[in-house]
Amino acid sequence: MSIFIIMLLLTSGxxxxxxxxxxxxxxxxxxxxxxxxxxxxISANATSSIVQFPGYVTSVIAYWPEIRAHWKGAVFLSVLSILGSTAGALLLLSLDNPSFRQLVPWLLLAATLLFAAGPWLRPRSSADHPTSNVASLIGQFFTSIYGGFFGAGMGIMMLAVLGLTAGGTYHHLNALKNLLAVVIAAVAIVVFVGGGVVAWPAALIMIPASAVGGYCGVYLARRVPQWLIRTMVIAVGLLLTVYYFVTS
Structure with a gap:
């Protein structure tokens, strides 16, 4: 593995x-x-779940005051996230690389468009804390299936679904989203490791960087204009979409 690839993996992590x-x-x-x-x-997708797990954990730690304020609802959402992400991860393992590669550009395009539409999908609410209900439970179940299968755009999808069904301020919703992402990623990791599809050399390089980035991200979320980060992510998503449409 060249120095360029190592630095690329560290930076992306x-x-x-x-x-x-x-x-x-x-x-x-x-x-x-x-x-x-x-x-x-398939290995890149599976390894992404492992790489991003520490970042979700450290961001949950940084958001702990918000999470503690509504932990009861988070328990029900977490249970459904376990069921949904298990189904999604097993669905991924049922495919071979050529079949999954044909789906990738469409998944990336849908996820990029969803991510770009995020500000319009996230309604404002007068409630201080999210309130779980039947709609939020059902929405989170289907979101977690997608998260276990692919994951790109999962975060903004959860923010949109929780915002529409549970309400709450942005930081409370974001804290809950990060907690549920930990659950979804943890389940996917168990399935993917058992399926032997993880690229461990890349994972071991990226995991520490992701953990540091997750903690720093909460600081940035409170202080840096989000449009800067969103623009970068959308640009990467569009470039990947074009690349996979051209090479598939």
């Missing part, structure tokens, strides 16, 4: 942790970096 803590979209960066490194699509 850090940035993925940061942008996931802010809103979501880190999979675009890790998936793209591993694609450049020559890792097969």
């Amino acid at each position: 850090f940035l993925s942790g940061a942008v996931n803590a802010i809103a979501g979209g880190g999979t675009f960066l890790t998936f793209g970096a591993m694609t450049i490194a020559g890792i097969a699509p």
Whole structure:
């Protein structure tokens, strides 16, 4: 592995942790970096789940006051996230690389458009805390299936669904999103490791960087204009979409 590839993986790991803590979209960066490194699509997708896990954990730690304020609802959402992400991860393992590669550009395009539409999908609410209900439980179940299967755009999808169904301020929704992402990624990791599809050399390089990025991302979420981060993530998503449409 060349120095360029190592630095690329380190940088993408850090940035993925940061942008996931802010809103979501880190999979675009890790998936793209591993694609450049020559890792097969299914392995790149599976390894992204492992790489981003520490970043989600550290962002949850940084957001702990918000999470503690509504932990009861988070328990129900977490249970459904376990079921949904298990189904999504097993669905991914049922495919081969050529079949998954044919789906990748369409998945990336849909995720990029969803991410770009995020500000319009995230309604404002007068409630201080999210309130779980039947609609939020059902929405989170289907979101977690997508998260276990692919994951790109999962964060903004959760923010949109939770905002529409549960309400709450941005930071409370974002904290809950990061907690549920930990659950989804943890389940996917168990399935993917058991399926033997993880690219461990790349994962071991990117994991520490993702952890640092996740913690720093909460700081950035409170202080840096989010349009800067969003523009970068959307650009990466569009470039990856074009690349996979051309090469598929």
